[in-house]
Amino acid sequence: MTKVGLIGLGYWGPNLARVLNQTSRCEFAACADLDAARLEKIARQYPNLKAFRRAEDLLDSDVDAVAIATPIATHYELARKALHHGKHVFVEKPLTDSAARARELVELAKVVDRKLMTGHTFVYSPPVVKVKELIDSGMLGDLQYLSFSRVNLGLYRKDVDVVWDLAVHDVSILLYWLKELPARASSFGRSCVQRAKRDVAYLWFQFASGPIASCEVSWLSPQKMRRTCVVGSKRMVVYDDTNPDERVRVYDRGVLLHRPETFGEFQLTYRTGDMVAPNLANTEPLLIEIEHFLQCIETGETPRTDGRFGADVVTAIEMAAQGRWQPEEQFALPGEVLAARGGE
Numbered sequence: 508m509t510k511v512g513l514i515g516l517g518y519w520g521p522n523l524a525r526v527l528n529q530t531s532r533c534e535f536a537a538c539a540d541l542d543a544a545r546l547e548k549i550a551r552q553y554p555n556l557k558a559f560r561r562a563e564d565l566l567d568s569d570v571d572a573v574a575i576a577t578p579i580a581t582h583y584e585l586a587r588k589a590l591h592h593g594k595h596v597f598v599e600k601p602l603t604d605s606a607a608r609a610r611e612l613v614e615l616a617k618v619v620d621r622k623l624m625t626g627h628t629f630v631y632s633p634p635v636v637k638v639k640e641l642i643d644s645g646m647l648g649d650l651q652y653l654s655f656s657r658v659n660l661g662l663y664r665k666d667v668d669v670v671w672d673l674a675v676h677d678v679s680i681l682l683y684w685l686k687e688l689p690a691r692a693s694s695f696g697r698s699c700v701q702r703a704k705r706d707v708a709y710l711w712f713q714f715a716s717g718p719i720a721s722c723e724v725s726w727l728s729p730q731k732m733r734r735t736c737v738v739g740s741k742r743m744v745v746y747d748d749t750n751p752d753e754r755v756r757v758y759d760r761g762v763l764l765h766r767p768e769t770f771g772e773f774q775l776t777y778r779t780g781d782m783v784a785p786n787l788a789n790t791e792p793l794l795i796e797i798e799h800f801l802q803c804i805e806t807g808e809t810p811r812t813d814g815r816f817g818a819d820v821v822t823a824i825e826m827a828a829q830g831r832w833q834p835e836e837q838f839a840l841p842g843e844v845l846a847a848r849g850g851e
């Protein structure tokens with residue numbers, strides 16, 4: 508049975524610990540965190556675990572695979588070391604903080620012949636998989652556009668901005684559904700509370716196959732919204748993760764344009780057919796994801812969100828970030844501009 512170690516026991520790590528302990532597909536054998544109090548708490552909860560302060564000591568142990576749930580800036584170095592130690596590696600999203608580093612890890616995993624998987628949890632969630640099935644079946648027709656809203660009050664991260672935290676989820680869903688990197692991307696955001704760390708941002712993507720997409724992400728919003736709308740030429744879908752009874756709704760709605768036979772006005776007809784809410788499994792996406800990782804180690808198959816997929820997500824985020832317009836740099840008040848120029 509695969510022996511797994513977990514590095515990083517902060518906010519998210521304990522959730523991974525819970526599913527690693529829950530599944531019968533692995534032996535949850537070790538954990539590591541620089542923070543002694545966090546380490547002690549998990550070690551008390553799972554008494555059979557070997558507990559290490561240093562990740563390197565866990566990597567020297569006999570675990571076959573590691574899950575990394577540390578801050579984003581540490582992912583590259585820890586994943587690189589783990590692969591060099593011959594471990595299969597699961598890295599929480601996003602894979603790294605740069606596309607170049609992500610691609611390096613993908614190459615390294617190939618060389619050492621170990622699995623590298625990114626923790627894009629939403630790609631394993633039943634509603635996201637259902638929408639993927641609807642898209643792939645052709646039921647929605649040609650995709651016209653997709654809009655994502657992921658907003659609520661907090662949780663503010665200290666290490667990265669809202670794009671590298673929340674938009675990563677939407678971009679992973681988008682790339683999973685469309686199987687394509689964007690041809691163009693842009694973003695626009697503002698740092699309202701912390702200095703130089705955007706807490707609200709809008710990202711736009713254009714795909715060579717036709718569709719366009721927008722993602723609105725915010726840590727500074729009064730209500731929680733997790734809503735995605737997919738508009739196809741035949742049907743439309745709303746995926747609302749805050750509506751437990753009807754997470755996915757398929758609308759038989761659309762607009763038809765009739766070209767006039769003779770010279771005259773174009774006619775539009777509006778189709779407002781039925782709405783169907785498909786039945787969805789209630790399995791926890793995180794458990795499905797971890798069991799998929801373990802299955803890929805056992806069978807040799809490629810993870811759905813392998814290193815390459817993780818690198819594509821980072822690439823798309825980087826593309827959008829490069830088109831960014833930071834208000835701090837652009838919105839100098841006229842008085843400050845004059846002062847900087849020596850009061851001319």
Ligand SMILES: NC(=O)c1ccc[n+]([C@@H]2O[C@H](COP(=O)([O-])OP(=O)(O)OC[C@H]3O[C@@H](n4cnc5c(N)ncnc54)[C@H](O)[C@@H]3O)[C@@H](O)[C@H]2O)c1
Nearest residue numbers: 515516517518519520540541542562576577578599600628
């Ligand atoms: N999949 C999801 O839905 C989801 C949700 C939240 C967070 N995450 C991801 O999980 C990761 C961790 O996020 P978090 O909110 O738990 O961060 P956090 O800051 O709360 O916790 C990180 C932990 O890692 C430890 N750590 C840091 N460097 C270390 C090292 N070199 N060796 C050992 N331990 C080290 C810290 O002491 C801390 O306890 C991030 O990549 C984040 O994007 C994913």
